Structures are given as C-alpha cells and as structure tokens.
Amino acid sequence: MEVLHVNQLHKRFGPLEVLKGVDLTAHRGEVIALIGPSGSGKSTLLRCIIGLEKAESGEIRCEVPLGMVFQNFNLFPHKSVIENLVEAPVIVKKMKRAEAEPLADDLLKKVGLEDKREAYPCQLSGGQKQRVAIARALAMQPEIMLFDEPTSALDPKLTKEVLQVIANLAREDMTMIIATHEMGFARNIADRVLFMKNGVIHAQGSAEEMLGDPQDRELREFLAMEHEEHAAQELFDGDAVFERSAE
Ligand SMILES: Nc1ncnc2c1ncn2[C@@H]1O[C@H](COP(=O)(O)OP(=O)(O)OP(=O)(O)O)[C@@H](O)[C@H]1O
Ligand SMILES: [Mg+2]
Numbered sequence: 001m002e003v004l005h006v007n008q009l010h011k012r013f014g015p016l017e018v019l020k021g022v023d024l025t026a027h028r029g030e031v032i033a034l035i036g037p038s039g040s041g042k043s044t045l046l047r048c049i050i051g052l053e054k055a056e057s058g059e060i061r062c063e064v065p066l067g068m069v070f071q072n073f074n075l076f077p078h079k080s081v082i083e084n085l086v087e088a089p090v091i092v093k094k095m096k097r098a099e100a101e102p103l104a105d106d107l108l109k110k111v112g113l114e115d116k117r118e119a120y121p122c123q124l125s126g127g128q129k130q131r132v133a134i135a136r137a138l139a140m141q142p143e144i145m146l147f148d149e150p151t152s153a154l155d156p157k158l159t160k161e162v163l164q165v166i167a168n169l170a171r172e173d174m175t176m177i178i179a180t181h182e183m184g185f186a187r188n189i190a191d192r193v194l195f196m197k198n199g200v201i202h203a204q205g206s207a208e209e210m211l212g213d214p215q216d217r218e219l220r221e222f223l224a225m226e227h228e229e230h231a232a233q234e235l236f237d238g239d240a241v242f243e244r245s246a247e
Contacts, residue, residue, distance in 0.1 A: 001028045003175055009058035011044055018044045020199035029173040033186035036196030042179040046146045067142030071149045073129040075121040081132050082117045085139045107135040111165050127158030131165055147178040187211040195219050
C-alpha cells in the first residue's frame, strides 16, 4: 500500500533550482535510502515532504503522520529528556500528560535511555542526543519517519548505537526514508535505494542493484568518491594514526 507519493516536485532558492522534478513513492513498511552528492537536494526533498519548505510546483500526497530526525538533533536544550518527549504530544496532539508520560517512558526504553529520563541535553553524548531525538519524533506516533543524515555529526562508535535503533525500527516495519552517507548501513537496511543527482532521482533500485556493482556510470563515480572519503575519515579518526605519530 502506497503511503507517500511525490510527483514532479520543483523547488528553487532564488535563482538556484534545487529540485527539478522529483518523483518518489513509498509503500507501507518500506525502508528507502536516499543517497547522492552534497548539494544534490536530499535535505531539501525531505524538508519539502514534511512541510518545512514549500515547493513551487508538483504534488505531495501523504495520508499518514510523518516524523523527522535531523542531523543536529534539534532538542530543546532547556528541557529534560522526558520533557522533550512529552512536549509535542501534549501541546500539539492535546494528549493528557498521564498518557504521554508512559508512552515517552516506553520509547526511552526502546532507544535504551530510560536512565536518562531526567537528564538535560547538554549532559548527553551525541549518540544519546540523537536517540532522544528519535524517541521524540516517535512520540508523535508517526507512520513514516524521515531521517536526514542522522549519524553524520557522530563519531563511529556513537554512529553504531544510533544505526542500531534505526535498524530496530526497520524490523518493526516502520516506513522510513533515510538520507545517508553510510553506504554499508544503506546496503544492509534499505529495501530500495534512490540516487539523487542534480535535483532529480537519477537512478533507483534494490540495495543490491544500486550498491553492489551498479551499471550507472554516475552512481559508480559517486560510490567510488564516497568510499575514498570514508577511508580518509577513518584514517583521521583512527587511534593508530595518533599512536604512530607519538612514537
Ligand atoms: N534555505 C536555503 N537557501 C538557499 N539555498 C539553499 C537553502 N537550503 C539549501 N540550499 C541549497 O540547495 C542545494 C541543495 O541543498 P541540500 O541541503 O538539499 O543538499 P543535500 O543533498 O542535502 O546535501 P548534503 O549531502 O551536503 O547534506 C545546495 O546548493 C544548497 O546550498
Ligand atoms: Mg543534506
């Protein structure tokens, strides 16, 4: 069953045409990885879908509630974890606190942070903040979750704990669209991979078709570049580099 349908979406920022006719369909329970070079329009597409940006033309049809998780967490810094989680359900959904709190506690358990209930965002690691952000989005009981590079602000160890939470959601058949540069993760988790380039979906297919040994030349070039960047990043992050230079 189709839960999201995007048809010929166009979006520009002043003279810059960012989305040049994007078509996208998501089915219930499907996990879609959105990949593509920096500036290709991935964030803009997700922001249009959830309504943070307004497209000039085209159509977005979605009958079910959406949630979104951002790269930089966007938690309320002056509110405790539990307050971050109950705020929107109580204010926006008019849910009773007595209902919202147990729901929030369940979600904290789900992301492995029940012991951080009373903590403030500044007392959490990046990975923990992002897991709170995921729980907070889930508190609005969305049927589709959009993730915009949920791990790109995190180091590899913290990335893993966040990806694990997202993988658990996939197992529970949550419909998800995930903009990511984590190709290994995309290959493991995605039912379908969309490759964005220059404001359109340039190619799409199963994770295996797209990330295994793809035929499309531009996709191959992109993957080779990502691979190189990733390797360079690991070199920077690796303790080995520091040990060696300390000799
Ligand atoms: N609010 C804005 N005003 C002006 N230009 C913008 C705005 N938001 C995005 N852009 C431009 O639109 C283009 C697409 O940006 P977008 O953030 O969607 O790319 P992206 O695919 O998410 O890239 P990345 O992988 O780096 O996150 C870029 O050239 C960007 O500079
Ligand atoms: Mg982006």
